[in-house]
Amino acid sequence: MTPSLPDVTDLFDEAPCGLIATALDGTILKINATFCGWVGMSREDLVGKKRVQDLFTMGGRIFHQTHWAPTLQMQGSLAEVKFDVRHRDGQSIPMILNARRRKRAEGEFDEIAAFVAEDRHRYERELMAARKRAVASLEAEREAQLQLRDRALFAEQMVGIVSHDLRNPLAAIRMGVQLLERTEGERRGRVLGHVRNSVERAQRLIEELLDFTQARVGSGLHVNLQPMDLHEVAERALGELSLAFPDQQITHLAKGPGECFADADRLAQLIGNLVSNAASYGRRGTPIVVRSSIDGPTASVSIHNEGEPIPPGMLADVFEPMVRGVTGSNKVRSVGLGLYIVREIAKAHGGDMRVASSSPEGTTFTLSFPAHRAR
Numbered sequence: 001m002t003p004s005l006p007d008v009t010d011l012f013d014e015a016p017c018g019l020i021a022t023a024l025d026g027t028i029l030k031i032n033a034t035f036c037g038w039v040g041m042s043r044e045d046l047v048g049k050k051r052v053q054d055l056f057t058m059g060g061r062i063f064h065q066t067h068w069a070p071t072l073q074m075q076g077s078l079a080e081v082k083f084d085v086r087h088r089d090g091q092s093i094p095m096i097l098n099a100r101r102r103k104r105a106e107g108e109f110d111e112i113a114a115f116v117a118e119d120r121h122r123y124e125r126e127l128m129a130a131r132k133r134a135v136a137s138l139e140a141e142r143e144a145q146l147q148l149r150d151r152a153l154f155a156e157q158m159v160g161i162v163s164h165d166l167r168n169p170l171a172a173i174r175m176g177v178q179l180l181e182r183t184e185g186e187r188r189g190r191v192l193g194h195v196r197n198s199v200e201r202a203q204r205l206i207e208e209l210l211d212f213t214q215a216r217v218g219s220g221l222h223v224n225l226q227p228m229d230l231h232e233v234a235e236r237a238l239g240e241l242s243l244a245f246p247d248q249q250i251t252h253l254a255k256g257p258g259e260c261f262a263d264a265d266r267l268a269q270l271i272g273n274l275v276s277n278a279a280s281y282g283r284r285g286t287p288i289v290v291r292s293s294i295d296g297p298t299a300s301v302s303i304h305n306e307g308e309p310i311p312p313g314m315l316a317d318v319f320e321p322m323v324r325g326v327t328g329s330n331k332v333r334s335v336g337l338g339l340y341i342v343r344e345i346a347k348a349h350g351g352d353m354r355v356a357s358s359s360p361e362g363t364t365f366t367l368s369f370p371a372h373r374a375r
Helices: 008-013 033-039 058-075 118-180 186-215 230-244 262-282 338-348
Strands: 020-021 028-031 077-086 092-104 107-116 226-229 250-255 261-262 288-295 299-305 351-358 364-371
Touching: 020 033, 028 077, 028 186, 028 262, 033 077, 033 092, 033 107, 058 077, 058 364, 226 230, 230 261, 230 262, 230 288, 262 288, 262 299, 262 338, 262 364, 338 351, 338 364
Parallel strands: 250 288
Antiparallel strands: 020 028, 020 107, 077 092, 092 107, 226 261, 288 299, 299 364, 351 364
C-alpha cells in the first residue's frame, strides 16, 4: 500500500533544509518552518520585515553586498556559500546557502536553500588546527635542524680554538721539563716559573670551558651566596692580579659600605676576567681603574681602561661566546668565553652587565646586582 504523501505546502514547510524566497533586494517573501526554527523567529518576525542579509553577521553582510548580489545578478545562481547566520539570542549558526534567481511573469525573485553546517564547520576548524600544528611542528623541526647545524659549527670552531690555545702551554711545559732535566740553580727556578705559568694558563682555559658548558648546557652557573665584604674581595683579587700583570698599574677605588650577599670566588673570577681583558686591549702605560661600591640596595663593580674603543658593531655581541676583539696590532688569542662567563656570573647573582666604550671616555664594564637577599 502506497503511503500517503504530504502536500506541497507541507513538503516546503517541513523540508530538511531551510527554504527562503526573497525579493531582489533580499526582503524575505516566504520562508519555511525549518529555517524559522533554526533562527528562533516566527514567520511574522521575518516575512516582509527582514532582509535575508539582516540575519548575517557583519562580515556576511559585506560579502552579500560585494559578492552575493553581483554574482546572482550576472550568473543567476550561487552554490555552497558559507555564512554565519544569527539566532534570535545572538548565537551564530554556520550555514551553507545555495541560491537561484527565478523569472516569472509577475516578476523576479531569489530562491535560497540553507543547510546547517555545524559538522562541516567543526571539521574545518579541526582541519585548520591540524594545519597550524603541522606548520608549528615543521617550524620547530627546521629550528632544531638550524640549532644542530649551529652547534656542530660551534663545536668545530671550539675544537680548533682549544686545540690551538692548549698546544702553546703544553709545548712550553714539555720544553720546560726537558730543560729541567739539564739545568740547575737559578736558571732551573726560572724554567719552573715558566712551567707553572703554562700550567695555570691551561688550567684557566679548561675552567672556562667547564663554566661555559655548565652555563650553556646545564641550568646556569652555580653560585653560593654568602655574607661578604665587596671591597675586601676586590682588593684581594687585585692583589693576585698585580702579580700576573706586574707592569700594569691597577687602582682600586671603594665607595660606601662593603657588606653584601654574593659568591666571593665568582666575583673574584669576574674581576679577573675583566682586568685581564682590560690589560690585553687597553693602551699600554695607562692605568686600569676598578671601582667597587654599594649604594642602597645595589652593589656594583666596574673596570675601566683607556685605549681604542670597542667597535660599535661589536658592542651588541660583546658578551656572546667566541666573540674576540682585535685592537690595532694587539691580537689576543683566547677561546672568547671570558666576557660570556662574566655575563653568566652577573645573571647568577640576579644582576646584569653593561659596557660603555668611546674614544674620549675609554671602556668601562659594569656589574650591578642586588646587595642583599630579598626578604
